Amino acid sequence: MKRIVITLLLSLVAGASAAQTPEPPGAKTMKTLLVYYSLTGKTEIVAQTLARELGADLRRVEDVNPPTVNWWFMVTAGFAAVRGAEAPIKPVDTSLQGYDRVFVGSPVWGGSPSTPINTFIARADFSGKAVIPFMTMGGDDAAGALRKMGERIEKKGGKIVGSFAFSTGKATNEELAARTRETAQRYR
Numbered sequence: 001m002k003r004i005v006i007t008l009l010l011s012l013v014a015g016a017s018a019a020q021t022p023e024p025p026g027a028k029t030m031k032t033l034l035v036y037y038s039l040t041g042k043t044e045i046v047a048q049t050l051a052r053e054l055g056a057d058l059r060r061v062e063d064v065n066p067p068t069v070n071w072w073f074m075v076t077a078g079f080a081a082v083r084g085a086e087a088p089i090k091p092v093d094t095s096l097q098g099y100d101r102v103f104v105g106s107p108v109w110g111g112s113p114s115t116p117i118n119t120f121i122a123r124a125d126f127s128g129k130a131v132i133p134f135m136t137m138g139g140d141d142a143a144g145a146l147r148k149m150g151e152r153i154e155k156k157g158g159k160i161v162g163s164f165a166f167s168t169g170k171a172t173n174e175e176l177a178a179r180t181r182e183t184a185q186r187y188r
């Protein structure tokens with residue numbers, strides 16, 4: 001009888017602790033990091049707005065030597081981006097430990113991700129992370145750039161769970177922030 005009572009009690013305790021096992025994180029409880037590079041401030045508006053909306057941590061990738069944007073830079077940086085090259089960046093924490101979900105943002109350069117964000121991706125380990133690449137662009141087609149960024153992140157172990165892009169050519173900063181707030185709803 002004593003043994004039956006003990007067995008019963010033990011199975012009750014086991015049942016209770018199983019019920020307390022935490023669920024895998026849903027979007028609301030996910031710890032989210034937002035990493036971005038922005039040369040002229042557009043991707044930064046999206047990144048800052050999104051981080052505020054989602055309560056995410058924000059990490060900025062910066063050039064060692066901030067370039068002057070002129071036609072020569074556009075051509076050389078554009079070609080470098082097409083080749084998938086990396087650019088020197090300031091020291092930045094590349095560890096993604098402790099995060100379930102990572103947004104990675106960049107301007108489109110030459111139909112590709114920017115060279116400084118390539119450097120961050122190359123240095124980070126995305127294993128086990130849900131990743132959402134996002135881009136801003138002067139034109140209206142980021143499909144190729146998003147695909148390239150997604151492939152690079154997948155090579156580093158990440159799982160792409162979404163993506164989005166905004167055209168900044170004609171949008172005011174307020175419009176850009178408003179569109180970002182709207183998009184953030186999808187990732188709550």
Ligand SMILES: Cc1cc2nc3c(=O)[nH]c(=O)nc-3n(C[C@H](O)[C@H](O)[C@H](O)COP(=O)(O)O)c2cc1C
Pocket residue numbers: 037038039040041042043044069073074075077078106107108109110111112136137138139140141168
């Ligand atoms: C070097 C360079 C190359 C660019 N190449 C493209 C391009 O191929 N397609 C496009 O739509 N916009 C292109 N743009 C425009 C940027 O993607 C756009 O202005 C973006 O919103 C800038 O983001 P940022 O302010 O965060 O740097 C390029 C800009 C630079 C500086």
